[in-house]
Amino acid sequence: MTPLYQQIKNHIREHIGAGTWGPGQRVPSENELVRTLGASRMTVNRALREMTDEGILHRVAGVGTFVADRTAYAHPLEVRNIAEEIRARGHQHSAQVVTLETMRAGGELAGNFGVPPKTNLFHSLILHSENGVPLQIEDRYVNPAVAPDYMSIDFAKTTPYEYLVRVAPLQEAEHVLRAVMPGDSVRKLLGMAEGEPALLLLRRTWSNGVVTSTVRLYYPGSRYELAGRFNP
Amino acid sequence: MTPLYQQIKNHIREHIGAGTWGPGQRVPSENELVRTLGASRMTVNRALREMTDEGILHRVAGVGTFVADRTAYAHPLEVRNIAEEIRARGHQHSAQVVTLETMRAGGELAGNFGVPPKTNLFHSLILHSENGVPLQIEDRYVNPAVAPDYMSIDFAKTTPYEYLVRVAPLQEAEHVLRAVMPGDSVRKLLGMAEGEPALLLLRRTWSNGVVTSTVRLYYPGSRYELAGRFNP
DNA sequence: AAGTGGTCTAGACCACTGC
DNA sequence: CAGTGGTCTAGACCACTTT
Numbered sequence: 336m337t338p339l340y341q342q343i344k345n346h347i348r349e350h351i352g353a354g355t356w357g358p359g360q361r362v363p364s365e366n367e368l369v370r371t372l373g374a375s376r377m378t379v380n381r382a383l384r385e386m387t388d389e390g391i392l393h394r395v396a397g398v399g400t401f402v403a404d405r406t407a408y409a410h411p412l413e414v415r416n417i418a419e420e421i422r423a424r425g426h427q428h429s430a431q432v433v434t435l436e437t438m439r440a441g442g443e444l445a446g447n448f449g450v451p452p453k454t455n456l457f458h459s460l461i462l463h464s465e466n467g468v469p470l471q472i473e474d475r476y477v478n479p480a481v482a483p484d485y486m487s488i489d490f491a492k493t494t495p496y497e498y499l500v501r502v503a504p505l506q507e508a509e510h511v512l513r514a515v516m517p518g519d520s521v522r523k524l525l526g527m528a529e530g531e532p533a534l535l536l537l538r539r540t541w542s543n544g545v546v547t548s549t550v551r552l553y554y555p556g557s558r559y560e561l562a563g564r565f566n567p
Numbered sequence: 568m569t570p571l572y573q574q575i576k577n578h579i580r581e582h583i584g585a586g587t588w589g590p591g592q593r594v595p596s597e598n599e600l601v602r603t604l605g606a607s608r609m610t611v612n613r614a615l616r617e618m619t620d621e622g623i624l625h626r627v628a629g630v631g632t633f634v635a636d637r638t639a640y641a642h643p644l645e646v647r648n649i650a651e652e653i654r655a656r657g658h659q660h661s662a663q664v665v666t667l668e669t670m671r672a673g674g675e676l677a678g679n680f681g682v683p684p685k686t687n688l689f690h691s692l693i694l695h696s697e698n699g700v701p702l703q704i705e706d707r708y709v710n711p712a713v714a715p716d717y718m719s720i721d722f723a724k725t726t727p728y729e730y731l732v733r734v735a736p737l738q739e740a741e742h743v744l745r746a747v748m749p750g751d752s753v754r755k756l757l758g759m760a761e762g763e764p765a766l767l768l769l770r771r772t773w774s775n776g777v778v779t780s781t782v783r784l785y786y787p788g789s790r791y792e793l794a795g796r797f798n799p
Numbered sequence: 800a801a802g803t804g805g806t807c808t809a810g811a812c813c814a815c816t817g818c
Numbered sequence: 819c820a821g822t823g824g825t826c827t828a829g830a831c832c833a834c835t836t837t
Binding site: 800801802803804805806807808809810811812813814815816817818 | 819820821822823824825826827828829830831832833834835836837
């Protein structure tokens with residue numbers, strides 16, 4: 336049985352996802368939700384408070400609760416799944432597989448993986464969108480020794496992340512973050528204007544001491560930001 | 568007046584900080600805290616639940632609440648000192664104070680700090696260089712209530728970071744990372760070419776539940792990257 | 800059986816905003 | 819003024835673990 340406050344959170348997420356309650360718009364007040372949902376105010380309050388902490392809602396005492404404008408929002412210290420992130424905002428995730436191939440590693444790539452040059456690697460390039468708007472390019476190389484079935488997965492339904500954490504428990508990760516001017520192909524895929532910068536996140540993950548995957552994630556600078564709150 | 572659940576969180580943090588309750592050790596149960604602190608169980612529960620969400624505590628129903636083992640919290644967005652970072656590379660750090668002033672908070676700034684509009688704030692803009700090459704612009708606002716001596720510090724010798732951690736122990740931090748096109752003044756100070764993107768890191772830090780400082784850090788995209796390795 | 804955390808309710812008082 | 823969110827209380831029932 337899912338807790339009531341979780342059901343309320345899901346209920347609100349669905350409304351946001353369906354567009355009934357759009358960004359900047361007002362969400363029913365606590366008392367209204369108490370009446371319509373039949374829960375107590377403390378329970379409604381918890382649901383709304385948690386969604387505010389998650390950055391999905393925005394509250395002003397004395398005024399009301401609103402859907403946050405900030406659409407793209409992620410926690411940089413976690414290795415997150417883009418699909419989950421989008422669904423948590425109540426939006427629709429879709430993925431378009433641009434490239435899926437087996438190739439031989441060049442010198443630099445082989446060095447990153449710690450395998451001999453000319454070893455076979457899997458390569459995928461996937462465009463992830465939120466409500467149909469491109470949000471991330473995932474340019475990934477995968478170690479076949481760790482994930483032999485990689486080429487037979489339908490990445491329109493399952494993200495590489497979801498598949499990889501299943502076959503290779505995440506053990507260690509390395510991140511590099513840069514601001515770059517995207518190349519033409521990246522720019523066009525993401526639907527970015529010329530002269531608009533991109534956020535580039537390089538990530539390398541290990542499982543059992545072996546490099547599982549390296550990935551280059553491109554985000555449009557105007558539509559995405561990495562954010563997080565933590566205790567040092 | 569700080570909310571009771573915040574006071575309880577601070578109380579627990581102090582015990583953890585002082586080493587009374589070390590990693591892996593058991594924290595008093597909800598009922599015990601209700602008795603010793605005189606708060607209701609819901610309030611104690613909220614404090615413990617939030618600290619669990621923050622990764623500070625670890626709870627097991629039917630067993631107890633424990634201080635989390637923290638080894639997994641090094642990540643690319645640590646709050647670090649630019650001067651230390653440069654010195655760690657064996658290079659020379661220098662700082663040039665561009666602006667140092669007292670000003671009145673506008674609406675948005677006041678909102679970020681959680682103070683009434685027109686409250687006095689300190690403002691500093693400092694250019695940090697590595698071996699004479701500009702690397703970071705630090706555009707910072709500081710809460711005078713927390714750091715009253717801020718205006719009398721020589722920031723060519725001591726970084727604001729070093730001063731602030733001394734007067735206000737860092738408790739919580741919020742980060743936002745963006746790729747942006749810098750404005751002309753930022754671009755010129757950093758000696759960047761036109762059309763070159765910048766990495767913008769916004770940070771807000773808390774001490775004892777009060778916002779100590781907000782800062783906008785600009786880095787030239789071509790000369791800087793954020794990197795880190797951690798175990799999830 | 801006793802203790803733990805997980806959840807939920809039905810009240811309450813407060814400071815604040817809008818009219 | 820009525821409405822909003824922010825907080826707090828004193829109960830309650832539950833599933834679970836430990837003794």
